[in-house]
Amino acid sequence: MTKAERTRETRVRILSAACEVIAEVGFEKIRMRMVAERAGVSTALLHYHFDTREKLFAEAMTHSFAQTGTELEKDAGSVPAAVILARILRALLPTDPELRQDWRLWQELWVRALRDETAQRLAVDLYDQLHDWVTGALRRGVDSGEFAPCDVDATSTLLLALCDGYGIRLMLADPRVGLDTAQASIWGTVARTLGVAPEFPAV
Missing domain, CATH: 1.10.10.60 (Homeodomain-like)
Structure with a gap:
């Protein structure tokens, strides 16, 4: 080495x-x-x-984010756009111990971003990357004819907001919201816009 x-x-x-x-x-x-x-x-x-702790925190967030992105990109060219989008949405929810750890990091970033401009810029930059992941899957589906034409930017923003909202409830172990319910609600909200079946795809 x-x-x-x-x-x-x-x-x-x-x-x-x-x-x-x-x-x-x-x-x-x-x-x-x-x-x-x-x-x-x-x-x-x-x-x-x-x-400094601040530099370590910023790079740790970026590292965690990059790891998720690497997993999402595996075999992305050989599966339907609906499956890619479903994988992204699933990765944006606290669906396993590693993603729950990521969510705890995000929550720390949100709190810091309220009081620190550097953390705020980092959060916005990471959201831009999330937006790119989602819009990329949406555009792929539209271009291939799998999805109906739509405003991909607005749809991406909606999906990210839904994932944030349901993700917080899941992190709180809210008995009214389970993972299946969250995924079904998120997917069902945009299924008509995308012209796809309302059931969350098998990933």
Whole structure:
């Protein structure tokens, strides 16, 4: 392994550890030492890569986001647009332990963004990327004839808002909202616009 590869591997290990610790204790309680211990590196090495908690948090969010994007792009060229869109929507909800961790990070970002301009810019930038994922699936479906022509930007904004709303209820373990209910409601809301069956596709 080259020095550059070792450096990248160390950064990834640190960022993964940071995601875990921030999700567990929250940004306000996190200490760099806690992340270093979880990553199995010295505090000095951690500070070499990330000199402040704020920079570590921002890169941890971006790292977590990129991991989700990588999973969504697998075999994307060989499945119907409806399945791609359903996968994206499912990934935008806290449907498994890893995505619940991502959701905790998002909630930390939302709180910070209310008071910190840098966090606000990061949140808006990440939402832009989410918007691109959803509009990409919508445009693919429209172009292939799988979806009826629609305002893809407005539809994407609606889908993201629905995912945020239902996701919060799922994170709260609200007994009125289960995963199946959330997925069915989100899909059913846009199914008529897209000209597809109202049932959430098997993914």
